[in-house]
Amino acid sequence: MDRLYSTVASVLSPASPYARDIGHLFWITFWISMVILLFVSAFVIFNLVRFRDRGEGGLPPQTHGNTVVEVTWTVVPLVILIVLFVLTVQTMAAVSPSTKTTANALNVDVVAHQWWWEFRYPDGDVVTANELHIPVGRTIHLTLTSADVIHDFWVPELGRKMDAVPGHPNTMIIQADRPGTYLGTCAEYCGTDHAWMRIRVVAQTPDAYQAWLTAQAQPHAQPANAKQAIGRGLFVGLTCSSCHTIKGSGATASKDVGPDLTHLADRDTLAAGVIANTPENLRQWLADPNSIKPGSYMPDLHLSSQQLDALVAYLEEQP
Amino acid sequence: MSQESVSPHALPFPPLTRGWGWLAWLSTTDHKKIGILYMVTSLFFFGVGGIEALLIRIQLATPEAKVLTPQEYNAIFTMHGTTMIFLVVMPLFIGIANYLVPLMIGARDVAFPRLNALGFWVFLLGGIVIYLALFTGSLADAGWFSYAPLSEAAYSSRPGVDYWIVGLIEMGVGTIGAAVNLLATIVRYRAPGMTYRRMPLFVWMMMITSLIILYALTPLNAGLIMLLGDRLLHLHFFRANVSGGSAILWQHIFWFFGHPEVYIMALPAFGMMSEVVPVFSRKPIFGYTFVAGSGVAIGLLSFAVWVHHMFAVGLSTPMNAAFSAASMLIAVPTGVKIFNWSTTMFRGKLRLDTPLLFAAAFIIQFVIGGITGTMFAAVPLDWQLTDSYFVVAHFHYVLFGGSMFALWAGVYYWYPKITGRMLNERLGKWHFWLAVIGFNATFFVQHILGLVGMPRRVYTYPNLPGYEAMNMISTVGAFILAAAVVLFLWNLVVSFRRGKPAGDNPWDAWTLEWATNSPPPEHNFEKLPPVRSARPLFDLAHPEIADYLDTHSEAKA
Numbered sequence: 001m002d003r004l005y006s007t008v009a010s011v012l013s014p015a016s017p018y019a020r021d022i023g024h025l026f027w028i029t030f031w032i033s034m035v036i037l038l039f040v041s042a043f044v045i046f047n048l049v050r051f052r053d054r055g056e057g058g059l060p061p062q063t064h065g066n067t068v069v070e071v072t073w074t075v076v077p078l079v080i081l082i083v084l085f086v087l088t089v090q091t092m093a094a095v096s097p098s099t100k101t102t103a104n105a106l107n108v109d110v111v112a113h114q115w116w117w118e119f120r121y122p123d124g125d126v127v128t129a130n131e132l133h134i135p136v137g138r139t140i141h142l143t144l145t146s147a148d149v150i151h152d153f154w155v156p157e158l159g160r161k162m163d164a165v166p167g168h169p170n171t172m173i174i175q176a177d178r179p180g181t182y183l184g185t186c187a188e189y190c191g192t193d194h195a196w197m198r199i200r201v202v203a204q205t206p207d208a209y210q211a212w213l214t215a216q217a218q219p220h221a222q223p224a225n226a227k228q229a230i231g232r233g234l235f236v237g238l239t240c241s242s243c244h245t246i247k248g249s250g251a252t253a254s255k256d257v258g259p260d261l262t263h264l265a266d267r268d269t270l271a272a273g274v275i276a277n278t279p280e281n282l283r284q285w286l287a288d289p290n291s292i293k294p295g296s297y298m299p300d301l302h303l304s305s306q307q308l309d310a311l312v313a314y315l316e317e318q319p
Numbered sequence: 320m321s322q323e324s325v326s327p328h329a330l331p332f333p334p335l336t337r338g339w340g341w342l343a344w345l346s347t348t349d350h351k352k353i354g355i356l357y358m359v360t361s362l363f364f365f366g367v368g369g370i371e372a373l374l375i376r377i378q379l380a381t382p383e384a385k386v387l388t389p390q391e392y393n394a395i396f397t398m399h400g401t402t403m404i405f406l407v408v409m410p411l412f413i414g415i416a417n418y419l420v421p422l423m424i425g426a427r428d429v430a431f432p433r434l435n436a437l438g439f440w441v442f443l444l445g446g447i448v449i450y451l452a453l454f455t456g457s458l459a460d461a462g463w464f465s466y467a468p469l470s471e472a473a474y475s476s477r478p479g480v481d482y483w484i485v486g487l488i489e490m491g492v493g494t495i496g497a498a499v500n501l502l503a504t505i506v507r508y509r510a511p512g513m514t515y516r517r518m519p520l521f522v523w524m525m526m527i528t529s530l531i532i533l534y535a536l537t538p539l540n541a542g543l544i545m546l547l548g549d550r551l552l553h554l555h556f557f558r559a560n561v562s563g564g565s566a567i568l569w570q571h572i573f574w575f576f577g578h579p580e581v582y583i584m585a586l587p588a589f590g591m592m593s594e595v596v597p598v599f600s601r602k603p604i605f606g607y608t609f610v611a612g613s614g615v616a617i618g619l620l621s622f623a624v625w626v627h628h629m630f631a632v633g634l635s636t637p638m639n640a641a642f643s644a645a646s647m648l649i650a651v652p653t654g655v656k657i658f659n660w661s662t663t664m665f666r667g668k669l670r671l672d673t674p675l676l677f678a679a680a681f682i683i684q685f686v687i688g689g690i691t692g693t694m695f696a697a698v699p700l701d702w703q704l705t706d707s708y709f710v711v712a713h714f715h716y717v718l719f720g721g722s723m724f725a726l727w728a729g730v731y732y733w734y735p736k737i738t739g740r741m742l743n744e745r746l747g748k749w750h751f752w753l754a755v756i757g758f759n760a761t762f763f764v765q766h767i768l769g770l771v772g773m774p775r776r777v778y779t780y781p782n783l784p785g786y787e788a789m790n791m792i793s794t795v796g797a798f799i800l801a802a803a804v805v806l807f808l809w810n811l812v813v814s815f816r817r818g819k820p821a822g823d824n825p826w827d828a829w830t831l832e833w834a835t836n837s838p839p840p841e842h843n844f845e846k847l848p849p850v851r852s853a854r855p856l857f858d859l860a861h862p863e864i865a866d867y868l869d870t871h872s873e874a875k876a
Contacts, residue, residue, distance in 0.1 A: 005781040009772030011703045022699045029697060033690035040657060041683045047664035048679055052671060053601070060668045062864060065606035073658045074609075074651060081647040084697060088643055091699040092636060114474075144633075149469040150566060152631060152706060156772045160702035163632050165566055166468060166559035170633035183783065187706040187774045188631075189462050191469055192389045195777035273781065295389050 004269055004276055009183035011156045015203075016175040018095040018159040025091045032080060095160055097141060097171045105141035105173065108132065112144065112151035112164035112186070115193035115296060116259055116272040126216040127245070129259030130272045131200045133216075135209035136176050144170045147256065149191060155184030155201050163188055176203035181268070192295035198273025212266075219248025220262045221317040231314025234307055239299075246315075258298065265316045271296065283312050325511045325847050327425050348432035349841060350417050353439050355737070357414025360443055361407045362808065367450075368402035369804055371395045373797060376761075380794040382782035392778035393460040394479065398449070400463030401483065404584070405490050406446045408722055412587035413497050415729060416525045418737060420501055422832035422839060423519045425510025425847045430503035434496050442493025449486030452479040459483030462776065464577060465546070467557030467569040472550045484547045491540040498532035501525055510831065512850035516611075519830045519853065520604060523611045524590030527618040531579045531586070534622065539576035542569065567632060574625035582621040584718060586614055588725035589656055592678055595728045596660045598828045599675035600667030603866065606659045607853060613652035620649040630701040639698050646696035653689055657682060672826075673747035677728035680755050684720030688713055691766070706776075709769025715762045727754070727807070734811070735825050739837040740818030746810040753803035760796025764789040829854035 014020040051060075094101075110132075111118040119132045134140050144153055144164040154161035159174040176182060184199035204212060223229035232249055235241055241251035243258035267277050271293045275281045284291070286308055289298035303311065312318070344352060374395050378387045387395065421429055429435050452458050457477035461470040470480055505526045509518065518526075546569065548554040555561035557569040589610075597604045604610055626634065626642035660682055669675060691713040694700045704710060727750075734742050768789050773780060780786055824833040833856055835844050848855050852866035 005783045008784050011770045011772070019703075022703050025697060025699055026694070026703070029694050029700060033693070036690060037683075037686055040661060040686050043661050044664065044679050044682050047661065047667070048669060048671065051600075051664065051667050051669050053668040058668075059861070059864075060601055060666055062603055062866075063605065063666070064603050064866075065609070069662070070606050070609045070655070070659075074655055077651050077654045081650060081693070084693070085644055085647055088697040088699065089640055091697075092639065095699055095702075096636065149474050150466055154706075154772075154774070156703060160699065161631055161706065162702070165632065167565070168559070168567060168633065183772065185772070185774050189393075189466070189469070189706075189776040191474060192393065194393075194774075195389065195779050198781070 004273070005183065007181065007183060009156050009185075013157055015157040015177050015180070015182065016159055017177075018173060018175060019157055021091050021094045022160065025087055028087065029084065032084070095173070097173050101139055101173055102141045105139040106135065107141050107143070108134075110142050110144045110153060110164065111256065112146045112148075112153070112190075112197075113256070114148050114191055115186070115197040115293075117153075117186075117197070117199055118147075118256060118259065121213065121216075126213060127260040127262070128216065129267070130198065130269065131202060131267050133202045133204060133209060133212050134174075134176060135206040136179055136203045138206070139173050139175050142172050142174065144172065150188050151186045151190045151197065152188035153184070153199065154187040155182050155199055157182050158184075158201060161187050174201070176201065179203050179205055179208075185273075193272075193293055196272050196274050196293055196296075198269070200268055200273070216263055216266070218263075220246045222248065223314065225313075227310050227313045228317075229314075230306075231310035231312070234303075234311050235314060238301060240301075240311075261315060263317070265318070271298075279312050279316050279318060282316060283308050286311055325849055327427050327508075327510055327844050327847055346436075348428075348436045350421050350429045350432065350435060351737075351839065351841075351843075353435050354414045354416075354418030356439055357410045357417060357442075360446070361410040361414060362811075364402050364406035364410075364446065365804070366808075368399055368407055369801060371399035371402065373801055375399060376794040376797040378778065379780070379790050381791070382787050383779050387778065389778040390460065393462075393776075394458040396776060397459050397462050397483075401449060401459070401487075403718070404463065404580070405487065408584045408718065408726075409494065410442065411726055412525075412528070412584070412722075413494065413501075415591075415726075415733065416501060416521075416528075416587065417497065419733060419832055420522055420525055421504060421508070422736075422835065422843055423522050423830050424505060424508060424513055425831045425834075425844060425850065426504060426508035427843050429500050430507055431500045435500050438493040438496030438500065440493070441496065442490050445486040445489030445491075445493060447486075448489060449483050451486075452482035455479065455482070464570075464573050466573075467546065467549070467566045468559050470546060470550075470569075471558055472553075473558070481547065481550060484543045484550075488540050488543050488547075491536045491543070494532055495536050498529035498536075502529040502533075505529075510847050510850050516608070517850055517853045518611075519590075520593035520607070520610055520614075521587070521590035524586040524593070524614050527614050528583055528586045531583050531618055531621060535576045535579035535583065538572055542572035542576070545572075567629075567634075570629050570632065571625070574628040575622070577628060578625040579621040581714075581717070582617055584722050586617065588681070588722040589614060591725045591729035591732075592656075592660055592681060594828075594830065595674045595678045595732050596663050598732070598826050599670045599672060599678070600664045601670070602663055602667045603854060603857075604659065605662040605665075606655075609655055610659050613655040616652040617649060620645060620652070624649055627696055627701065630695075630698050631705050643696055643698050647693060650689065650693050650696070657686060657689070672731070673742070673744060673751055674728045674732040674826075676748070676751045677724050677731065677754075680751070681721060681724040681728065684716055684724060684758070688716030688721055691716065704769055706774055707769035708765040708773045708775055711775050712762045712765035712769060715765075720758055720762070724754070724758075727751075730811075732826065733832075734814070735821030736832055736837045736839070738815055738818070739821050740814055741821050741825060742810050742814045742818060746806055746813075750803050750806045750810060753799055753806065757796050757798070757800030757803050761793050761800055762796070764792050764796075768793075824856065827860070829857040831855060 014023040109120040117130050119128050146164040146166040151164040162170050162172040182201040186197035223232050236251040245253045245260045247262040270277050270285050274293050455478045457479035459479040461475050545556040555564040558564040559566040623645045627646040821837045848859050854866050858865035
């Protein structure tokens with residue numbers, strides 16, 4: 001399982017201009033802070049060592065204060081903080097959506113759910129879950145909403161975090177400089193499975209991204225054999241399709257309760273990051289969802305072994 | 320005591336302790352006994368909250384552990400936060416203040432002894448009620464700030480959250496009672512001669528804290544009643560999908576309380592620091608006026624910074640910028656205090672007893688919590704670091720490395736006054752070093768965990784590079800810290816029975832509580848020394864260099 005999570009997701013390894021601007025501000029603040037911390041710590045420890053009572057008796061000089069000193073250590077921090085505030089306002093502008101940053105941006109709608117992410121590409125009739133494909137070098141303009149409680153979209157290497165609030169759409173920008181998979185997660189406590197609401201951003205070259213988008217826009221493969229045909233029948237006939245949509249299956253979910261499963265085989269993980277997307281894992285997920293992700297809303301339909309095989313074959317577009 | 324002495328103000332009516340044995344504790348209106356009740360209650364809940372903390376750290380010690388279910392974990396972290404804030408740190412400060420403030424200002428009791436007793440019992444009822452939910456098979460699990468709409472009936476249908484709301488309302492009522500009482504006592508019952516500029520700094524800080532409580536807990540209670548209405552009466556203050564409901568409104572109400580709450584838990588710590596550091600440095604506080612004044616500044620500013628908890632919510636840029644500026648500004652008076660305490664030590668004669676050790680560790684740890692706090696005031700840094708383990712590290716540096724260490728300094732300092740016996744120094748030193756090592760091992764790595772993308776409030780985590788090792792260090796640290804706490808509690812117990820007799824003033828301290836017996840008689844004082852400066856007992860012991868003779872502007876008052 002660790003191969004899914006072999007890369008860092010660090011604020012300190014930014015992979016976008018926006019994350020870099022924030023990283024820059026972090027390091028400025030960090031070094032100022034270190035100077036202050038070292039100064040105060042050294043002073044306290046120096047006092048403890050140098051002015052320790054060695055038992056010679058008597059009182060030290062009873063100094064009550066010094067106005068000049070007091071004013072100095074009020075004004076100096078104030079000046080440092082004014083500088084920090086200016087940098088703060090500048091960085092806020094640089095990493096937020098504006099006519100400049102979103103001029104050539106790709107728009108993607110993000111809908112947060114308990115406990116998975118829905119990504120809608122308005123330009124391409126493509127809906128996917130938990131994995132966001134983006135072209136490198138281009139600003140991605142995300143519009144975040146929530147279907148239930150408050151969630152938070154956070155991919156540290158690509159930019160800031162932003163809450164997904166029901167009834168209050170938010171926008172944010174991210175970008176990736178280099179192709180690769182960037183890890184993220186829901187950062188606002190959202191109930192039972194908050195821990196398993198992971199995000200994977202797959203950054204691709206513009207050509208590869210376009211090819212991916214075109215493939216995703218195609219309907220799910222029609223059944224190529226009897227097993228897959230049974231699988232599709234089960235998907236439509238059991239309750240699966242009341243929560244999940246598969247383009248080309250003939251059934252559309254009335255509500256987005258569960259992820260769109262069109263081209264599920266394209267995704268790296270199942271259950272918003274808990275397990276790798278392999279036929280065996282999918283089979284176990286369908287057989288006993290609670291053993292994989294306790295508390296999730298995916299029901300246990302008590303499927304038979306043959307039913308499981310058929311569903312896996314259809315969902316994974318495999319023989 | 321001395322040829323010159325004055326009488327404390329007459330009591331509104333005498334402190335009453337009716338009944339015998341345990342009944343005396345149930346019916347008492349003596350501020351000292353009520354103070355002890357607060358302290359014992361909060362020590363009990365310190366054990367409860369500490370066990371919850373250990374369960375959290377056991378579950379998180381390894382990736383994808385299954386020690387706790389997600390539902391259990393979520394209830395435990397919710398109760399850990401709620402317990403430590405409302406049932407440990409607040410009542411410990413209020414209890415110590417209840418005991419000490421009348422003694423420090425030379426009063427015979429508080430202004431409203433019956434309100435004082437009522438406040439405690441209502442507070443205790445609230446604490447019991449939030450745990451009473453256990454009998455319904457559920458505990459609150461929406462987090463200690465209980466964000467709507469997660470805390471609404473649609474997403475938290477079990478009764479744990481209702482018990483939590485009702486318990487918090489009761490604790491709020493009790494605490495408001497205690498605050499009114501402290502405030503009236505400080506304003507009305509100071510000893511003759513004790514002007515505001517001669518008040519001990521702990522009393523100053525409790526006066527400001529009481530005012531903050533009045534203006535912060537009242538809106539919290541209003542908000543809690545609204546949330547309860549949403550849950551039980553199907554109102555829609557915070558239900559986002561119903562017309563007029565706003566999830567963000569809850570956050571404004573909660574943090575309008577929640578940020579001042581941080582200072583409710585920090586200003587009393589500042590007060591304790593301002594008593595302990597001078598006494599153990601054998602010098603007066605450096606810059607009394609600045610320490611008191613910066614406390615007032617913090618109290619006012621604490622009501623103008625709440626939106627820094629909401630920078631990731633998606634509010635407007637001017638709003639974020641304004642609250643960023645105010646949040647940075649509050650670092651200035653806080654920094655002033657740090658410089659004042661460390662400069663008080665400069666050129667002193669430092670007695671390295673346990674209280675000063677805790678006070679010194681407080682300064683350094685609180686600076687770490689303070690500078691990470693300033694990082695959160697810088698909005699873009701907050702956008703990266705909030706809701707990650709970085710913020711968990713930050714507020715534990717403030718509340719444990721800060722408030723709790725100051726409380727320990729205070730407990731070692733005042734325990735002799737309260738019990739008549741000294742705490743064991745040897746155990747105290749062990750307690751101190753284990754606490755410093757355990758605390759920093761637990762929480763320092765959490766800064767790094769947050770920077771490398773670990774969100775807070777997760778019941779488990781995938782094993783990203785470094786996660787397992789850092790979480791294991793944190794868990795080991797938590798057990799070291801737990802050992803320190805066990806030693807501390809053991810020290811309280813054995814010293815109560817076998818500790819060295821303290822005498823009236825074992826530390827050669829200077830404020831009025833040390834002018835009476837240890838433990839003080841029921842009426843506190845028969846006679847008081849004259850109060851001509853902020854250090855009446857120093858003046859008494861050193862008439863030739865008494866503060867009131869000093870021509871220095873800081874001392875004249």
